[in-house]
Amino acid sequence: MDSLRTARARLKSAQRVVVLTGAGISKPSGIPTFRDAAGLWKDFDPEEYATPQAYARNPQKVWEWYAWRYKNVMQAQPNRAHALLVELEEQKGEGFLLVTQNVDGLHPRAGSKRLVELHGNIARGRCETCQERFPLPDPAHFTPPPTCPACGARGRPDVVWFGELLPPGAFERAERAFAQAEVALVIGTSAEVEPAASLGRIAHLSGAYLIEINPEPTPLTRLADCALPIGAVEGMEALLG
Ligand code: NAD
Ligand code: ZN
Numbered sequence: 001m002d003s004l005r006t007a008r009a010r011l012k013s014a015q016r017v018v019v020l021t022g023a024g025i026s027k028p029s030g031i032p033t034f035r036d037a038a039g040l041w042k043d044f045d046p047e048e049y050a051t052p053q054a055y056a057r058n059p060q061k062v063w064e065w066y067a068w069r070y071k072n073v074m075q076a077q078p079n080r081a082h083a084l085l086v087e088l089e090e091q092k093g094e095g096f097l098l099v100t101q102n103v104d105g106l107h108p109r110a111g112s113k114r115l116v117e118l119h120g121n122i123a124r125g126r127c128e129t130c131q132e133r134f135p136l137p138d139p140a141h142f143t144p145p146p147t148c149p150a151c152g153a154r155g156r157p158d159v160v161w162f163g164e165l166l167p168p169g170a171f172e173r174a175e176r177a178f179a180q181a182e183v184a185l186v187i188g189t190s191a192e193v194e195p196a197a198s199l200g201r202i203a204h205l206s207g208a209y210l211i212e213i214n215p216e217p218t219p220l221t222r223l224a225d226c227a228l229p230i231g232a233v234e235g236m237e238a239l240l241g
Contacts, residue, residue, distance in 0.1 A: 007226035008239055010209045011088075014182035016095040019085060020174075020199050024188020024214060025232040026104050029076040033188075051162045059154075063144035066157045070122050071139040078110035081187065081232040084240050086111040097177040101189060101196050103159045116174050118166055118196055125155030133158050171195055178203040185211045185239075188232050191218040200224075211239070 011017065023033035034046075044065070048054055055062045089096045089112060098115045100107055103122040107115055120126075126133050127148035134149050136142055146155040160166055174196075178184060184203035191197045200220045204210045212224040213235030221227045228235045 004226065004228070004238055007209070007211050007228075010225075011183050011185070011211070011239055014095075014209070015092065016177075016181045017088065017092050017183045017185070018096075018174075018177045018181040018199075018203065018208075019088070019098045019185045019187065020178075020189060020196065021085075021098070021100045021102060021107070021187045021232075022189025022191075022196075023102060025081050026076070026079075026102055026106055027188070028079045028081065028231065028233050029104075029106060031073060031076050031104055031106075033190075046162060050159075052164060055156060055161070059145060059156075063157070066122060066159075067139075067142060067144045070136060070142070073104040073106070073122055074139045076104070076106065078106040079233055081236040082106050082110035082112070084236040088240060089114055097174070099174040099177070099196070099199065101193065116170050118160070118170050118174065120157070120159035120167065122157065122159060124158035126158040127151060127153055127155050129153035166195070174199055175202060178208070179206045181206070181208045183211065184208045185213070186220055186224075187213045187235065189214070189218070190216075191220045213239075 027033055049062055049065050085098055096114050098107060098112050100117055101119050103119050105121050105123045123136055124133050125136055125146040130148060130151045132148050132150040136146055148155050178199045179202055181203050184200060186200045191200060200210060204223045210224045212220055212227045213232055215229055215231055228238060
């Protein structure tokens, strides 16, 4: 296992840097993860909410859950780890790509631009009829379900549910970047959800220097050149600060 000093040096000198983030990076902003002890799935059964079948069975119930989460994320603020990823993007320019599994929109709100949101964004709806994507109304004035601004049909949450395909092209773009990266940084993901889980592995197999930030071990930890067993904010400060 390499030292933090090596990881900092590799990150600093690399031109092509990719980052994968999961729910753990938003935990310091007060947004619960899915699988932690205090995570969402302890109180909610995913099969009841985050599947196309659940939505077909009871769209109102699913929408109310998403509207509640939407309100929560809009009250949360991006944290120092989100901000340091914006700084890293500014340092690396074209060679940088951030891929997130999060639907909370905190990366774009922090200012990230070179960004792939693999699982969509909870602040958007998507028309069930014409597929138009649209921002949800302000949380204070939002009563689900939303109506498509283009055709008036009902919108669904613009997120990827269990058993659904990722947005067209999103994974391909991420995969290409991870296969070409010199340094890959994986932050706050349990690395259990495919296909995102395979991105760290792809980078490692393609010869990238792999850095992981996660207080708990994951399937990627043993592949990592440097694994920092600490929180996202502390980890990003240690790498860049
Ligand atoms: P996960 O809940 O499976 O795993 C979270 C990981 O974060 C764990 O490995 C945990 O050890 C780690 N962690 C906990 N505290 C941390 C901290 N302070 N700093 C860094 N890491 C920390 O999340 P996942 O791997 O992202 O997969 C969950 C799926 O659920 C994704 O598909 C995602 O779309 C969805 N989800 C999104 C959000 C969000 O948008 N914020 C929240 C929950 C779940
Ligand atoms: Zn429509």
